[in-house]
Structure formats: C-alpha cells, structure tokens
Amino acid sequence: MKICIDGIGLSNLKGTSLYSYTSEFLNNLFEMYLQPEYQVVWGKSKYITSLGEKNKLSYLNLEMNRAKNDYRKLEQHIKKDNVKLYHSLNNGFSIPFEKNCKNVSTIYDLSPMENMLFTDKKYYEKFMTVFPNTVEKSDKIIVVSNFIKKQIIKYFHIDENNIKVIYPGCSKQFEPIEYEVCKKVLKNNYNIEGDFLLYVGSVHQRKNLHILFKVLKQIKEYRYTKDIKLVILGKYDGKREEYYSKLKILAEHLKIKDSIIFTGTVDYKDVKYFYNAAQCLINLSQYDGFPLSVLEAMACKTPVICNNNDLFKEVVGEGGILVDIDDEMYMKDAVLETLLNKNYRNFVGESGKKQSEKYKWSNSIEKTIEIYESLAY
Incomplete structure (x- = not known):
C-alpha cells in the first residue's frame, strides 16, 4: 500500500508547533x-530532515504552487502512481480538489x-478558499482536541462519525534535566542568565503577551522577584512583526524592556533546556487547537500557568494552574x-508531569x- 503524506511542516516551517508535530x-x-510504502511531499528541492533514509520511504518535490x-x-x-491514501498534516490545506484516493486530514486550528x-x-x-474542500474531500478528519471537534x-x-479525536503525544526528549546543566547551556548558547518566566509559541495578538507584560511589571515590583526576566521563545518576524513592534513599545512604556528576551526560533533540541531552566511556563492564549508547548513543559516538571478556557481545561486538567486573563x-x-x-x-x-504521561x-x-487500514482495506 502506498501512503502519501504532506511534509510541508517539517521542510518549510521550522520553529513552529506544526514542525514539532510533523517530526514526531x-x-x-x-x-x-x-x-506501507511511504511518500513524503517535500517543499524544497533538497530535503533536510531528521527522518533520514528509511526503507520504503521516498521524498517528492512536486513544486506545487501552494x-x-x-x-x-x-x-x-x-493518480499516476496509484497512491492508496493521502494524509494532509497541515490543517487539511493540501487536500487535492480532484479526489483520486482516500483522503485523511489532521486539523489543529479553526481560528479564522x-x-x-x-x-x-x-x-x-x-x-x-481551501477548507470547505478539505471538509468535502476528506474521508476521515483527525482533530487534536475535543475543543476543535466541537468547533x-x-x-x-459534519457528521461526528467522520471525525476522530487523536491527541498529539509528547516527545521523549522532554523530561526533567538537572537545573545546572540547563543553565550552563542557556548561558553558553544564548547568553541567558538568572531566573526567568517562559513563553513558547508564536508572537501573535491572540496569545495575550501584552497582558503577560503587565503582570511581569507587577511581579518585578516585589523585593524578591525584582530581577525576574521573561523569555519569549518563538517567531516574531513576518506577519508577526506588527504585534511584536507594539510589544516593544509597551515594554518601553512599562520600563521592563531590559527584562524581556525575544530569542526568535531556537534549535528544537535545545527547547528542553529552556523548559527545565524556567521557573514556570505561562500561556495566556485566547485560542489554540492544542497547546503542545504546555504539554512539553509539564513533561519536564515545569509548572504551567494557563488561560482558564475550554481547551486548557481539557488538556491541562489538574496538571497546572488555570487563571482568568481578565x-x-x-x-x-x-x-x-x-x-x-x-x-x-x-x-x-x-x-503536570503526571498529566503529561497521558x-x-x-x-x-x-x-x-x-484509520489508515479501515480506509484502505
């Protein structure tokens, strides 16, 4: 059986949660x-990947105009290669308009x-433009949370029998690591020292980082926490630049600009050191499909503080602290x-560690x- 899978998250979206999900x-x-015989659709002429060379695995550069x-x-x-099943991992965006095989879509996000x-x-x-086609042409839709299923x-x-909730797993690399080891890595590789709070994810308005800045300002007014920093690990360029600029202005206004570190994208293998060195991870996002960074932090025994909404209630459960962002x-x-x-x-x-083990x-x-076998056979 030939299974074709879209690998755009791995080839073109390094530093995003889709990259992490696709890789794992x-x-x-x-x-x-x-x-099966696997084919991974690649987004570049040359692939650079942690998948390596495997039997029954080939890479396709179809040079599509996405x-x-x-x-x-x-x-x-x-159609030509007699592919039995096609799986779009990128929110179903690459489901073909002409249906020539069984289609599976993995959906993370209905934010629009x-x-x-x-x-x-x-x-x-x-x-x-594309999502209505995804819904119509998918023989099975995988969603990463009950929250997304309801949406x-x-x-x-959609008939709920065509939707299957399959939670992402947590990579085995995320586990408790000795604090001093982590601090040494961050100092040597990123010039980060001292205690810090951590946010991991895209710099976007719906993530409510402006609220986190105001909370940081209040925390720094206390004697024992006046030196605390906030490390923001994630992309802030491209379409994120407008909000990033507003955050820089806000940090200047609140007089905390020297206490905020934007790292941009870091190597995936180094993220575990940030989790383990952080005093806690904070995610006040107003909307997410599945908060992968929260799960990874919990696996490292790092306390997590999250927005008290339906998604975080579902994923974090009793494994973290839920707060009202108002x-x-x-x-x-x-x-x-x-x-x-x-x-x-x-x-x-x-x-959190106990919760992450689920x-x-x-x-x-x-x-x-x-799902693959029920569709193919």
Whole structure:
C-alpha cells in the first residue's frame, strides 16, 4: 500500500508547533507501521530532515504552487502512481480538489472561523478558499482536541462519525534535566542568565503577551522577584512583526524592556533546556487547537500557568494552574506563588508531569493506523 503524506511542516516551517508535530508524528509512524510504502511531499528541492533514509520511504518535490492553492501536480502524482491514501498534516490545506484516493486530514486550528482578528487577511482568505474542500474531500478528519471537534461540527455541520479525536503525544526528549546543566547551556548558547518566566509559541495578538507584560511589571515590583526576566521563545518576524513592534513599545512604556528576551526560533533540541531552566511556563492564549508547548513543559516538571478556557481545561486538567486573563491581580499572585513557594512549585510540577504521561505518541499512532487500514482495506 502506498501512503502519501504532506511534509510541508517539517521542510518549510521550522520553529513552529506544526514542525514539532510533523517530526514526531512521522518518526513514530515509520517506526510503528512498517508495512506501507511511504511518500513524503517535500517543499524544497533538497530535503533536510531528521527522518533520514528509511526503507520504503521516498521524498517528492512536486513544486506545487501552494500560495495559489494549485495542487494539480499532487493530483496527477496520486493518480499516476496509484497512491492508496493521502494524509494532509497541515490543517487539511493540501487536500487535492480532484479526489483520486482516500483522503485523511489532521486539523489543529479553526481560528479564522472563531474570530477574524485571530489571523491575518492572507491566511483568512486561504482558509475560506481551501477548507470547505478539505471538509468535502476528506474521508476521515483527525482533530487534536475535543475543543476543535466541537468547533468543526459547529461551523461545518459534519457528521461526528467522520471525525476522530487523536491527541498529539509528547516527545521523549522532554523530561526533567538537572537545573545546572540547563543553565550552563542557556548561558553558553544564548547568553541567558538568572531566573526567568517562559513563553513558547508564536508572537501573535491572540496569545495575550501584552497582558503577560503587565503582570511581569507587577511581579518585578516585589523585593524578591525584582530581577525576574521573561523569555519569549518563538517567531516574531513576518506577519508577526506588527504585534511584536507594539510589544516593544509597551515594554518601553512599562520600563521592563531590559527584562524581556525575544530569542526568535531556537534549535528544537535545545527547547528542553529552556523548559527545565524556567521557573514556570505561562500561556495566556485566547485560542489554540492544542497547546503542545504546555504539554512539553509539564513533561519536564515545569509548572504551567494557563488561560482558564475550554481547551486548557481539557488538556491541562489538574496538571497546572488555570487563571482568568481578565484578573491581572490573580495572575500576579499565581505567578508569585510558584516563584516564592518551593513546595507549591514542586507540587504543580509533579501534577503536570503526571498529566503529561497521558499523551503518548504510541497511542496516537495506533489510532491513526486504525484509520489508515479501515480506509484502505
């Protein structure tokens, strides 16, 4: 059986959660499900990947015009090469308009449907152009949370029997590491020293970093936490630049600019050192499909503080601290408690570690294989 999978997240989107997801998904799939002949659609003429060379694995550079949603070359390849099943990992965006095999889509994000302000005009127009086709042409839709399942049913009235919730797993590389080892890596490689709070993800308005800045300002007014920093690990260029510029102005206004470090994208293998060195990870996002960084931090026993919404309730459960983003005083107190109360910090960290163990890639891949085989055979 030939299975074709879109690898655009791995080839072109380094530093994003889609990169992390695609890398882990493919590596675990190829390890657990050896029978099929795999083809990975690549976005560049030369592939650079952690997948390496494997039997029954080939890379396709079809030179598609994704910007114009032109997938004719993919359609032609699927038909000519007798591909049995095609899996679009990038929110279903690459499902061909002409259906020549069984199609599976993995959906993480319906933010344009939730609020136009959650995305830019270009992405909104692309979503509204291709996503209806994704819904129509997918034989099975995989969603990364019950939150996304409810949304896709709400907006597109899909039969819930065609939707399967499969949570991402947590990479085995994310585990507790000795604090001093982490501090040494960050000092030598990133010139970061001292205690810090951590945010991991895209610099986007819906992530509510401006609220986090205000909370940081209040925390630094206390004697024992006046030297605390905030490290922001993630992309801030391109379409993120406008919000990034506003954040820089806000930091200047609040007189905390010297306490905020924007690292940009860092090597995936180094992210674990940031988690383990951080006093806590904070994610106040207003909208996400699945907060992979929160799961990874919990696996490292790093306390997590998250927005008290339906998604974080589902994923974090009792493994972290949920806060109301409209109550800055409560958020400040929650952060201070993790910084100043070692026993409490350890308790939250242990709870998060236990919660993270529910998310295993072996479970995710087993459920995916069941879908593949039910469609193919």
